[in-house]
Amino acid sequence: MSRKNIIAANWKMNMTPTETAAFLDPFLTTFSDAVDCDIVIAPSFVSLAKASEEITPNPAVSLSAQNMSHEASGAFTGETSAAMLLDLGCEYVILGHSERRSLYNECDSVINKKVHATLAAGMKPILCIGESLEEREGGKLESVLTSQLEGSLADVSADQMANVVIAYEPVWAIGTGVTATSGQAQETQKFVRSVLEKLFGADVAGATRIQYGGSVKPGNAGELIAQPDIDGFLVGGAALDPTSFAEIVKAGIAG
Numbered sequence: 001m002s003r004k005n006i007i008a009a010n011w012k013m014n015m016t017p018t019e020t021a022a023f024l025d026p027f028l029t030t031f032s033d034a035v036d037c038d039i040v041i042a043p044s045f046v047s048l049a050k051a052s053e054e055i056t057p058n059p060a061v062s063l064s065a066q067n068m069s070h071e072a073s074g075a076f077t078g079e080t081s082a083a084m085l086l087d088l089g090c091e092y093v094i095l096g097h098s099e100r101r102s103l104y105n106e107c108d109s110v111i112n113k114k115v116h117a118t119l120a121a122g123m124k125p126i127l128c129i130g131e132s133l134e135e136r137e138g139g140k141l142e143s144v145l146t147s148q149l150e151g152s153l154a155d156v157s158a159d160q161m162a163n164v165v166i167a168y169e170p171v172w173a174i175g176t177g178v179t180a181t182s183g184q185a186q187e188t189q190k191f192v193r194s195v196l197e198k199l200f201g202a203d204v205a206g207a208t209r210i211q212y213g214g215s216v217k218p219g220n221a222g223e224l225i226a227q228p229d230i231d232g233f234l235v236g237g238a239a240l241d242p243t244s245f246a247e248i249v250k251a252g253i254a255g
Contacts, residue, residue: 005253009235010213040064062091065092070110109154127152127166145192164208189210225251232252
């Protein structure tokens with residue numbers, strides 16, 4: 001089944017609004033027309049408005065938030081709601097990133113509430129899953145990923161899965177410079193798809209886009225995107241440079 005690649009830049013806690021404009025000015029010139037690949041930029045909350053201003057006229061690039069509260073509004077200091085993100089033009093929301101899971105103790109049940117709130121608002125979750133090095137070496141990779149998928153996607157319907165992107169990121173390869181080999185990445189992505197098949201059926205599993213993340217860079221993007229079960233990338237460090245990220249996007253378009 002043909003799936004459109006999706007390449008997303010997760011800027012994490014980087015890029016002021018001024019730096020966001022400086023990045024997007026040349027980047028959006030490079031990708032000024034619609035291309036056969038979904039391109040997503042996920043700035044920090046304070047830079048979303050500036051990014052939205054720059055991105056809105058461009059048909060090739062979509063805006064994402066890095067996180068979201070499952071609450072609609074109220075006394076939740078420091079949180080951001082779906083309505084706020086929609087007003088800024090967000091189409092995607094990154095949820096369940098390993099840093100949110102490990103540093104801020106977000107469990108699958110909390111992430112599941114956010115997934116449902118995102119879908120209810122008409123936005124698309126980019127749901128992150130991944131194992132630590134200890135879990136991989138301890139033979140727990142499959143059980144960890146299965147648990148994360150089952151918990152985070154609980155009560156999501158097969159129809160709703162059309163708007164869900166899965167991002168597999170081996171935690172041991174995020175920001176370390178260590179990348180899973182293309183064979184390791186493909187093997188795990190194929191396993192993730194098999195879990196989706198058990199949960200939602202073969203048609204949904206075959207249609208769901210599964211990104212790879214973890215020290216993706218221009219030098220390895222082409223080999224990774226050539227794998228049959230890798231449908232794009234969630235890019236961290238290499239997405240902070242417009243030239244570097246553009247090269248990764250071009251690999252996604254070519255792939």
